[in-house]
Each structure stands twice: as structure tokens, then as C-alpha cells.
């Protein structure tokens with residue numbers, strides 16, 4: 001039999017555990033605020049409840065506040081992964097086809113729960129997940145589980161099933177005419193696009209993800225798939241609903257259509273030309289380069305990482321440099337899932353290696369992504385009023401982004417999930 005006290009304790013339990021201490025004063029060596037390329041030495045950050053209350057030198061901790069010293073560390077905004085697939089795991093473990101066709105939904109979801117935890121522990125407190133790749137709407141449930149504090153993970157922006165042109169995705173290579181489960185929802189025509197995008201938004205999509213090009217048979221180059229009118233219809237549904245539209249595209253024609261359709265981000269963009277990137281700049285369209293995906297796939301095919309790199313890797317670096325030269329808003333998104341979740345820093349290191357200054361990579365991974373995804377009023381910077389999503393790393397990531405591998409503390413919404421005093 002349960003006493004009344006025990007019962008009230010039990011009822012209070014989950015809420016009490018989720019409530020962060022009244023105030024926490026963080027005292028690192030320096031603060032990278034997410035926008036200024038120069039870190040602020042000697043700054044401190046005061047967290048009250050789930051928000052950042054004050055930032056600057058010589059803050060006074062209120063009565064009862066917990067003080068955490070982080071000597072030698074840089075405190076910065078929780079990082080934002082721009083392009084992930086939590087329902088995929090590295091292709092050298094299991095091919096994409098086999099994941100989509102042979103792994104039960106519960107298995108894929110169990111993996112995704114672990115992937116979400118690994119991502120958060122690596123200091124990524126927000127993540128845009130661009131499609132479950134055959135796992136239906138399971139990302140919506142995972143997002144709810146994280147938001148309800150049932151499992152740890154980043155704040156998610158999810159795309160659910162994603163949308164492709166009829167017959168233009170995979171898995172492929174079976175008896176023609178036999179229905180094979182696909183990695184995304186297929187549409188033909190503007191009406192079907194509109195219906196699919198509305199269904200996905202109604203089911204919980206924060207992002208409408210579309211494929212402007214793809215290869216029709218393996219070994220073929222990518223070719224345009226969805227028409228400009230279809231892409232525009234999907235983007236219009238997204239924007240009417242206050243969501244964003246993301247487009248996979250690797251061909252100049254696919255990218256041209258996506259730009260004309262008014263989408264918010266273009267993913268991969270390997271075949272982008274100076275003219276295409278100028279148009280992206282002029283329209284303020286974000287570019288997720290996914291250098292880590294082409295790097296990982298080349299390694300799975302036997303590349304040992306030595307130069308000269310395979311042409312696929314070189315093509316990706318070239319597009320990234322063209323985009324930087326055109327001053328396109330650069331999104332930090334690696335297509336993680338193709339490689340291991342929790343190693344999201346791989347994209348950042350490759351951006352730096354391809355010529356982007358470390359501080360600019362750090363800006364892209366924090367306030368840059370927050371602006372591109374329209375969430376800068378809540379996350380992506382260290383400033384009063386924003387959610388207390390904060391990460392401390394050893395050393396100075398604005399000098400070398402490899403510092404983000406050495407995570408010392410992760411705080412999400414004021415609660416410490418990794419480091420001194422983790423709950």
C-alpha cells in the first residue's frame with residue numbers, strides 16, 4: 001500500500017526531475033557567442049530556469065545559485081546539425097537498401113533513440129532531420145519523446161517521409177511492376193505534391209523535404225525529377241504553414257528549379273555553378289554542403305583519405321568554395337546517418353579543411369543555422385532571453401574546430417545533460 005506522501009512524491013517526481021536549479025553561473029575561460037568571430041575572454045553566463053539571464057564579465061550570482069568553473073574551456077551555443085537522418089546508420093554497416101527494406105520499424109526506431117542521445121552528448125542541442133528514409137512518421141514520435149523528457153536528444157525539426165518524383169528514388173532493381181517499399185513518398189503532378197506536403201505537415205513535419213533530381217537507374221548520373229511547378233507547390237504549402245522547404249539537388253537544372261521555386265535550403269549542390277550560387281546568394285537560400293557524406297561514401301568505396309581525393313570528393317569541395325566565394329549563407333549539415341551519429345563534427349572539420357576559417361564554421365553551426373531555419377529567436381546564440389542550450393569544449397574552437405570533439409559540458413534548456421552535475 002502506498003502512503004499519501006509517497007504518492008505525492010511520485011506525482012511530483014517527473015516534474016521535479018525535469019526542473020533545473022533556480023540559477024547556474026557558468027565561468028569558462030571565454031565565451032563564443034555564436035555571431036562574433038572573436039571569443040570574449042573572461043565572460044560569464046548566468047542561467048535562470050531554462051533561459052540565459054545574463055552574459056558578460058563579473059556577473060553576480062544570485063543567492064543559492066550554483067557556480068560551475070570551466071577553466072580552459074570555451075562556452076558556446078549548443079550546436080545545430082543542419083542535415084541528419086536519425087533513422088539511418090552508416091552504410092558500411094548495412095547498405096541503405098537493406099536498411100529500408102529489411103530493418104523492422106521498431107529496430108530502426110530503437111537505433112534512432114540511441115542516435116539522438118549520441119547527438120545531444122556531442123553538443124548538438126538542435127537538429128534538422130531531413131527524412132526517415134522509409135521509416136514513415138516515426139520521427140514525429142521520437143521528437144515527442146524527446147520533448148516530453150522520456151529519452152534524451154536534441155530539439156528536432158523533422159521532415160517525416162520526404163517527397164520524390166514517382167519512380168525516381170529507391171530501392172530499385174526488382175521485377176518491374178512489383179511494388180517495392182520506397183525511401184520517400186512518391187508524387188506526380190502539382191496536385192499530388194500539394195496533397196503529400198499537406199499530409200506531411202498535418203502529421204507533424206516542420207520541414208517539407210523534396211528531391212529536385214536523382215538517378216533513375218544505378219550507375220546513371222542524376223537528372224532533374226520534380227518539375228519547377230511541383231517544387232513551387234511543395235514550397236508554397238510549407239510557407240503557408242509556417243514551415244521551411246529543403247531540396248536535395250546535385251544538378252545545375254535541379255538547383256535552378258529549386259531557386260525559382262523559392263525554397264529555403266538546397267542540400268548537396270555538388271554541380272552548382274558560379275551563376276547558380278550567385279542566384280542562391282541573391283535569394284538568401286542556405287546551402288548545406290554535406291562534405292562529410294561524400295567523404296564517408298568515398299571511404300566506404302576504399303579511399304584511404306590521402307590526396308588526391310576521388311573526383312566525387314573534389315567536386316564537393318569545389319562547389320563549397322564556389323558557394324563561399326558567392327557569399328551564399330552556408331548551412332552546417334553533414335548528412336549524418338551516412339556516417340555515425342555523434343560524429344557530427346566531421347562536417348565542421350571538412351569545412352575548415354576546404355578553406356573556411358574556423359570561426360566562420362562555428363558561426364555556421366550555431367547562429368548561421370538558427371537564422372537559416374528561422375529559429376534564431378530561441379536558439380543559436382549566447383545572449384539573454386534565449387534558451388539555455390550551451391556547450392563547453394576544451395580549448396578554442398574559433399582557432400581550430402577540432403576542439404568541439406572535446407565536450408566538457410552540455411546544457412539543454414538549463415538542464416545539464418553532460419558534465420559536472422549532469423542529471
Ligand SMILES: [Zn+2]
Pocket residue numbers: 083084085130335
Ligand atoms: Zn540526406
